Amino acid sequence: MTKIVIVGNGMVSYKLCEKLVEKNTTASITVIGEEPRPAYDRVHLSAYFEDANADKLSMASRDWYEGNGIDLITSEKVSKINREKKEITTHNNNTFAYDYLVLATGSAAFVPPIKGVDKKGVFVYRTIEDLEMMMAYGKKASSAAVLGGGLLGLEAAKAALDMNLKTSVVEFAPRLMPRQIDEEGGNLLKQKMEDLGIEILLNKATSQITGEGTMTGMEFSDDTKLDVDMLIISAGIRPRDELGKEAGLEVAERGGFVVNSLMQTNDPSIFAVGECASHNNMIYGLVAPGYDMAEVVAEQLVHNTDEYQFDGFDMSTKLKLIGVDVASFGDPFCDNTPHSPISISDTQAGIYKRINVSEDGKTLLGGILIGDAEDYNMLHQMCVNEMALPPHPVDLIAKGSGDSGAAIGVDALPDTAQVCSCENVSKGDVCCAIKDDGVTDINGIKKATKAGTGCGGCLPMVNNILEDTLKKMGATIRKEICEHFPYSRQELFDLIKVNEIKTYKELLNKYGQGSGCETCKPAVASLLASIWNDLILKEATIQDTNDRFLANIQKGGSYSVVPRIAGGEITPDKLIAIGEVAKEFDLYTKITGGQRIDLFGATLNDLPLIWEKLIEAGFESGHAYGKSLRTVKSCVGSTWCRFGLHDSVGFAIEIENRYKGLRSPHKLKGGVSGCIRECAEARGKDFGVIATEKGWNLYVGGNGGANPKHAILLAGDITKEEVVKYIDRFLMFYIKTAEPLQRTAPWLEKLEGGIDYLKQVVVEDSLGIGEQLESDMEVLIANYSCEWKEAINNPKIRKRFAHFSNSDQDDPTQKFKRERDQRFPVAW
Amino acid sequence: MIFETNTIEEVKVWVNAGPTSDFPEDGGSSIFYEGEQIAIFNFSHLNKWFATQNLCPHKKQMILSRGMLGTEGDTPKVACPYHKKTFSLETGENLNGCEDSIKTFPIKIENDTVFVGLYEKK
Numbered sequence: 001m002t003k004i005v006i007v008g009n010g011m012v013s014y015k016l017c018e019k020l021v022e023k024n025t026t027a028s029i030t031v032i033g034e035e036p037r038p039a040y041d042r043v044h045l046s047a048y049f050e051d052a053n054a055d056k057l058s059m060a061s062r063d064w065y066e067g068n069g070i071d072l073i074t075s076e077k078v079s080k081i082n083r084e085k086k087e088i089t090t091h092n093n094n095t096f097a098y099d100y101l102v103l104a105t106g107s108a109a110f111v112p113p114i115k116g117v118d119k120k121g122v123f124v125y126r127t128i129e130d131l132e133m134m135m136a137y138g139k140k141a142s143s144a145a146v147l148g149g150g151l152l153g154l155e156a157a158k159a160a161l162d163m164n165l166k167t168s169v170v171e172f173a174p175r176l177m178p179r180q181i182d183e184e185g186g187n188l189l190k191q192k193m194e195d196l197g198i199e200i201l202l203n204k205a206t207s208q209i210t211g212e213g214t215m216t217g218m219e220f221s222d223d224t225k226l227d228v229d230m231l232i233i234s235a236g237i238r239p240r241d242e243l244g245k246e247a248g249l250e251v252a253e254r255g256g257f258v259v260n261s262l263m264q265t266n267d268p269s270i271f272a273v274g275e276c277a278s279h280n281n282m283i284y285g286l287v288a289p290g291y292d293m294a295e296v297v298a299e300q301l302v303h304n305t306d307e308y309q310f311d312g313f314d315m316s317t318k319l320k321l322i323g324v325d326v327a328s329f330g331d332p333f334c335d336n337t338p339h340s341p342i343s344i345s346d347t348q349a350g351i352y353k354r355i356n357v358s359e360d361g362k363t364l365l366g367g368i369l370i371g372d373a374e375d376y377n378m379l380h381q382m383c384v385n386e387m388a389l390p391p392h393p394v395d396l397i398a399k400g401s402g403d404s405g406a407a408i409g410v411d412a413l414p415d416t417a418q419v420c421s422c423e424n425v426s427k428g429d430v431c432c433a434i435k436d437d438g439v440t441d442i443n444g445i446k447k448a449t450k451a452g453t454g455c456g457g458c459l460p461m462v463n464n465i466l467e468d469t470l471k472k473m474g475a476t477i478r479k480e481i482c483e484h485f486p487y488s489r490q491e492l493f494d495l496i497k498v499n500e501i502k503t504y505k506e507l508l509n510k511y512g513q514g515s516g517c518e519t520c521k522p523a524v525a526s527l528l529a530s531i532w533n534d535l536i537l538k539e540a541t542i543q544d545t546n547d548r549f550l551a552n553i554q555k556g557g558s559y560s561v562v563p564r565i566a567g568g569e570i571t572p573d574k575l576i577a578i579g580e581v582a583k584e585f586d587l588y589t590k591i592t593g594g595q596r597i598d599l600f601g602a603t604l605n606d607l608p609l610i611w612e613k614l615i616e617a618g619f620e621s622g623h624a625y626g627k628s629l630r631t632v633k634s635c636v637g638s639t640w641c642r643f644g645l646h647d648s649v650g651f652a653i654e655i656e657n658r659y660k661g662l663r664s665p666h667k668l669k670g671g672v673s674g675c676i677r678e679c680a681e682a683r684g685k686d687f688g689v690i691a692t693e694k695g696w697n698l699y700v701g702g703n704g705g706a707n708p709k710h711a712i713l714l715a716g717d718i719t720k721e722e723v724v725k726y727i728d729r730f731l732m733f734y735i736k737t738a739e740p741l742q743r744t745a746p747w748l749e750k751l752e753g754g755i756d757y758l759k760q761v762v763v764e765d766s767l768g769i770g771e772q773l774e775s776d777m778e779v780l781i782a783n784y785s786c787e788w789k790e791a792i793n794n795p796k797i798r799k800r801f802a803h804f805s806n807s808d809q810d811d812p813t814q815k816f817k818r819e820r821d822q823r824f825p826v827a828w
Numbered sequence: 829m830i831f832e833t834n835t836i837e838e839v840k841v842w843v844n845a846g847p848t849s850d851f852p853e854d855g856g857s858s859i860f861y862e863g864e865q866i867a868i869f870n871f872s873h874l875n876k877w878f879a880t881q882n883l884c885p886h887k888k889q890m891i892l893s894r895g896m897l898g899t900e901g902d903t904p905k906v907a908c909p910y911h912k913k914t915f916s917l918e919t920g921e922n923l924n925g926c927e928d929s930i931k932t933f934p935i936k937i938e939n940d941t942v943f944v945g946l947y948e949k950k
Contacts, residue, residue, distance in 0.1 A: 483900070505873070515854075515873040517898030518907035518914065541855030545894055545909030553909060557889045803890075804865075805850040805857040811865075811890050 002027035004301060005088060005096050007078045007243070008104035009033025011042060012274035012290035014059045016102060019298035021068045027301065029070045030096055032088075034077040035127060038062055043287055043454075046155045048131050049162040057128070081247035083267055100269050100301060103257055107237035107275035107285070112147075116209030121230045125156040134232065138163040141229035145169070145218060147206060149176040151317070153234035157198050160232060168199040168226060170206060170218065180317065180328040184345060185368045188352040192324045192371070195350075201226070237285050239276045252278035261309040263297050271297045279310060287454060288421040289313035295424070314421070316366075316380050317457075324350075325373035330366025330383040331356065339365050342394050346371075353397040355379065357389065364389060369397075377461030378410065381417045410464045419461050422454020427465055434469045440486065442466065474737075481740060482519040485512045489523060489665070489740050496524075497531050504528070504542045516542070523740040526627055529663030530735045533783035535790055536626075536663075537797050546625035549801065550787050551607055555825040556814045559607060560600040561587070562624035563614050564660060567634045567652035567672075568595030577617030585610055588822045593704075594631035594669060596622055601823050603810040604803045611788040620786040623661060627741070629668045632656035633681065637674030637691070644674035645691040651720065652680070655689070658724065659731065661784045665738040665747075668731070669703070683711045686744040687727055692716070696723050700730055700758070701748035709745040712755050715763050725774065729762045732773035836934045839945030845879075848940045856906070858882045858893035859944070866933065866944055867893035869917060871904055878917040879933040879944045884908040885922075892930070 004020070004027045006013050013031060020029060033039070040057040048057060065072040073090075080089040087097045109124035111117055121141075123134045138144065144160040146153045149171030160167040169176070175186030176193070190200045205221040209231065217227040239256035243249070250258040250266045256278030263271045263279075274290035275283060284290065292310055299308040316329035331337060334356040343354035351371035358365055364383040369376055379396060381387070390396065413419075415428030433439040433448035445462055446452050452459045474494065480486050485508075487495065492507070501507045504524050508516055521542035529536050540548045551559035563578065578597050582589045587610075588600040602610055611621075624630060632655045635641065637648030652672040662668070671682030672689045682688025688699040694717040702711030715726055738747045751757060760766035791797050803811045815826040843866075845859045851870035858867050865882035882890045887910055895906040897917075904917040914923040920930040934945035 484898075508873075514901075515871070515897070515899040515904065517900065517905070518896045518912050521896055521898065541852050541896065544896075545891075548894070548909075553891075553894075557891045800852065800857075803858065804860045805868075806846045806859045806861075809860065813865075813890050 002301075003097055003099045004029045004102065005098040005100075006031045006102045006104055007088065008106055008240075008274075008276070009035065009039050009072070009074065010104060010106045010274065011039055011059060011287050012106070012294055013102075013104040014039035015291045016104065016273060016294040016298060017065070017068070017070055018060075019294055020302060021070075023298055023302040025298075025302045027099075030073065030098075031065070031070060032073045032076050032078055032090065032096070034075065035129070036075045037128070038065065038072060038074065040128065042127075045125075045128070045131065046159050046162075048128060049135070049159045052132075052135070054128055078243060081243055081249075081270070083247055083270070086269065098269075100271065102297060103243065103265070103270065103272040103276055104274050105240035105243065105276040107239045107283070109233060110236040110238040111233055112206075112235055114206050114209060116211070116215065117233070119209055119211050119215040120213055121211070121215040122209065123230065123232050125152060125159070125232050125234045131159070134159070134230070135163065137230055138165055141165060143167070143228045144230045144232060145226060145228040146232045146234055148234040148236065149173070149200070149202070150179065150234065150236070151177060154193070156232045156234045157193070161196065161198060165230075166199075167197070168201060168228065169193065170201045170204045170220075170226070172203070172205055174203050176200065176202075177326065180332060181326070181368045181370065182333060182354065184343065185352050185354065185370045188345070188347065188350065188370050189324065189326065191347070192350055237275060237283070239278065239283055241276055252281060252283075254278070254281070254283065256283050261296075261311060262300060262306055263293050263310060273297055280312065282312070284313055284315070286313075286315065286317065291422055291454065292424065314384060316383075325369065325371060325376075327369040327373040327376040327380075328367070329376065329380040330364065332366045332368045334365055337365060342397070344394070344398055355393060355397055357393050361393075362389060363387075364393070364396075367397075374460065377419065377458060377464075378413075381413055381419070381461075385414055385417050387412060387414075410461065410468050413465075419465065420449075420451035420454065420458040422458075423450040425449045425451035425458075430462055430465050431469050434466060435473070440466075440470065440491075481523050482517055484508065484514045484516050484520045487511065489527070490737055492524065493527055493531070493736055496527055502528070502532065502534065504539055519740075522547070526663050526665065526740070529628075530780070533661065533663070533780040535785065535787060537787060537790055537794075540797075540800060544627075547627075549604065549607065550611075550621060550625060550791060551602065552625045554600060555827075556816070557604075557811055558600070558814060558825065559602045559604065560598050560624070561602055561607070561610055561614070562592070562596050562598050562622040563619035564622035564656070565596050566656040566660070567632060567649050569634075569649055569653060574617060574619070577614070577619070581610055581613045581617075584613070586823050588824060592631075595633050596624070596631055598624070601816065601825065603814065604801055605808065605810050607801050608792045608798050612792050615786070615789055615792070621661075621788040623787075627664055627666050629656070629659040629662045629664075629670070632659075632670035632672060633685070634672045635674050635677075635679035637672075641674055641679075643677060645693065646674055646696070648672040648674035648680065648689075648691060651689065651696075651723075655724070655727070658781060659727075661787075662731065662735075662780055664731070664735050666741050666743040668744070670727075684708065685711060687711070687730065689723055695719050698723050698726055701744045701755075703743055703745050705743075707745070712748070714755070714759060725770075726762050728777040729770055729773040730758070732776050733758075733761060733769075836945060838947040839934055840947050842936070842943040842945050845942040845944050848937060848942055851942065854897050856893040856895065856897070858890070861944075861946070864946075865890050865893075867895075867906075868935070868942060868944065869893075869897060869906060871897055871917070873897075874899075874904055876904065877935045877937060877942065878904065878906075879935040880906070880915070880917065880920060881931040883930075884910060884913065885928040885930060886911060886913050 039059045077091045078088050079091045087095050089095045109126045143166040145168045146156045147170050149169050157169050176189045207221045208219050209215050210217045241251045244251045252258050257265050257272035259272050259277045273293040296310045338359045339356040345352045353369050355367035356365040363386045413427050417427045429449045451462050522544040525542045545553050590598045592598050632652045634649045634652030638644035669685045670687045671680040671685040673680040673682045674691050683699050683702050684704050688711045690697045697716045698714045699711035700714045702709050816823045843861050851857050853872040856869040858865050867880050867882040869878045882892050894909045905914045907914045915930050920932040936943050
């Protein structure tokens with residue numbers, strides 16, 4: 001069996017193990033690390049200051065190594081490589097034979113040769129142990145200096161600030177982060193740091209550290225001094241290459257094992273990865289290139305291929321320093337490249353942004369963002385993918401407050417664009433996880449693709465891609481209807497339709513969890529009815545109480561009954577029939593606002609008997625109980641009215657019968673008026689039709705109720721056929737896209753693009769879905785049947801309409817009184 | 829006559845509430861016994877039965893048996909059809925925290941027949 005020995009147990013070492021395991025290696029793997037704990041996330045080391053919780057930084061437990069058959073040895077330092085025997089020796093004199101050796105020894109903090117750096121109180125910022133020592137010492141100290149104003153130095157300054165120490169940063173260069181940002185950016189960053197209470201000393205060369213045994217201060221070459229209790233050195237890194245010289249491994253001038261693009265040292269059986277490797281004379285002090293190197297080595301060790309090679313790495317970076325965004329990408333300075341820089345500087349808001357545009361104005365070469373790095377990922381990708389710039393590149397950074405001025409969205413990114421550099425995940429990978437695997441949240445993306453599990457810097461962009469993709473799929477972002485379904489109503493609509501789901505139970509078993517509740521059950525019931533128009537009686541127990549008993553529950557637990565009187569038109573015989581039923585069952589009778597007759601006070605036991613009589617007289621359910629079409633109100637129109645232009649009654653009857661029984665997110669009402677006098681109050685309805693000289697005007701999105709709203713003109717002077725066609729499309733579009741219990745007015749208000757967009761979809765058919773919406777409606781219309789009739793004719797269903805299952809009597813607690821010759825319920 | 833919330837040990841009488849087929853799957857119905865209205869729930873999704881008072885303590889109406897069944901976390905519950913107040917079916921606790929709890933009763937199924945265990949308070 002091939003023996004692989006990995007020296008070092010940092011982030012890159014762990015990543016190599018993970019990749020070997022993923023690729024189903026058959027080799028035996030031994031990892032030897034000198035730190036006492038398994039690999040942890042050094043990038044987020046400063047988080048340790050907040051809670052001193054090493055577990056949170058852990059990348060893998062000992063169990064993980066053991067479970068994957070990897071021999072992990074900690075607190076042991078490799079002291080010698082014997083290339084001839086192919087074995088290594090540790091400081092405890094243990095030897096391990098290898099076929100392949102991977103050096104992942106990382107780097108150590110660079111400690112400049114300053115007089116007095118060996119004094120007590122001087123620390124480096126590198127490992128958890130370093131931090132623990134600093135924290136212990138910091139308890140007795142009152143001030144701290146950080147030597148080095150680069151990335152890590154500013155992180156260390158945050159750590160010192162978190163320890164409640166008076167903190168200074170000492171930088172040799174004339175500005176902070178000299179390798180990443182320009183002078184103006186450096187000035188702004190300095191201002192930000194000072195605002196936070198960190199003193200910034202620039203142009204300072206430290207000549208010595210003062211104190212007897214224990215440090216008491218620093219002296220600089222300009223003869224100035226700083227009294228300080230402790231010093232944290234963060235002046236860069238030095239590769240840990242000490243194993244190289246004695247073993248005859250080539251080491252670069254500035255340190256680091258020299259490797260080729262396969263990460264091989266000059267001994268082909270020995271690899272070096274991460275911060276101890278020098279590739280093209282470059283040492284990479286970031287984790288992402290290390291992960292890339294790990295992939296290169298894993299491919300060779302498992303698949304024996306040299307196809308995958310390391311060819312340098314983009315050093316763009318973004319981080320949040322003490323709450324201040326700092327990012328640079330591409331070539332931030334363009335010192336040697338012709339370019340036109342565009343920058344904006346808002347010292348008031350603490351924002352500085354610079355982009356370097358190529359001379360031909362076509363591509364982005366690099367840039368710097370300070371104070372607001374929200375667009376970092378996008379700009380970085382534009383730069384890497386050489387994407388076309390907008391006409392005014394300044395728009396990319398000159399974003400007004402709350403105004404999304406930057407015209408380029410994630411949509412413009414090619415699928416090949418790398419969004420997570422740590423794990424080498426492309427936009428296409430993320431989209432696939434969403435589209436093919438049904439992932440709907442960030443955690444799901446992390447699991448499926450590993451994007452965002454490294455430094456986390458790509459998460460904002462991944463989130464944008466997630467939302468963008470979901471949106472394109474017609475989903476509403478994170479509007480899960482309840483704890484039982486991790487989906488929005490629209491998503492459930494699609495799931496039910498696409499998978500031809502016919503029952504709540506089936507949906508719950510396939511896509512839900514738990515046993516449902518009073519929120520999701522009626523919502524799904526409504527969806528099932530809207531999609532299939534199947535009898536709601538089949539699934540009585542997921543219906544809201546009114547739908548379950550096909551009547552409106554009222555005070556005292558009694559019900560009201562409303563037969564359909566389409567358009568409000570009724571014959572004397574039918575009026576008499578209603579009167580007779582009301583008399584027989586002693587029902588309170590009232591004409592409703594929607595031109596119907598409401599019969600109140602029916603007991604559950606009497607409901608089937610009442611319906612029986614009404615059906616006999618030619619009535620059917622008016623669906624007054626449902627989230628469905630209630631009424632289409634009409635005036636008398638041209639038939640009787642001297643002003644009426646067209647037959648509003650006939651049209652109202654036609655429309656009401658067309659949509660009767662239609663289930664929707666909320667109740668629906670319509671109106672048809674024969675002239676502009678609007679006696680049917682059509683514009684107070686979800687859809688209203690008003691006669692004009694030339695035809696009909698169609699209005700949508702109105703309602704009465706607590707927040708009255710006038711309907712808005714959707715199409716003017718159109719024919720009856722067009723009215724029906726547009727109402728078909730409008731209602732189906734609403735049914736498909738609205739939230740549960742959202743009426744048409746708030747739906748229209750929230751619809752992006754509002755009435756103009758609705759006009760495009762419904763009238764101009766801009767989405768090309770007009771015919772689909774119409775045929776969906778035809779299916780529902782064809783499936784109509786009267787629920788009351790089914791309830792009384794089906795003995796099993798009829799049995800449900802009893803107050804007690806073990807007695808025929810009514811609820812004895814219901815109390816009524818008489819007023820104005822009618823029966824009323826007794827107040828609560 | 830008033831029946832109290834009780835444990836199986838306290839049950840003095842097992843009342844025959846009728847055949848299991850009287851109670852819709854994942855739904856409820858009520859029974860009348862000695863002046864008391866008891867709601868019985870066939871929570872078939874959990875394969876469990878529950879019995880509670882039929883009176884919703886909010887508006888004092890006998891309608892809990894017409895409520896919708898569901899779960900909140902692991903707790904089976906019923907939502908009153910009136911205003912969707914929810915109650916634990918196991919303990920009777922009001923899960924909205926603004927009304928009284930409801931009584932619950934032991935229940936058992938034998939030979940496809942539902943029995944509710946009652947204890948008569950003196």
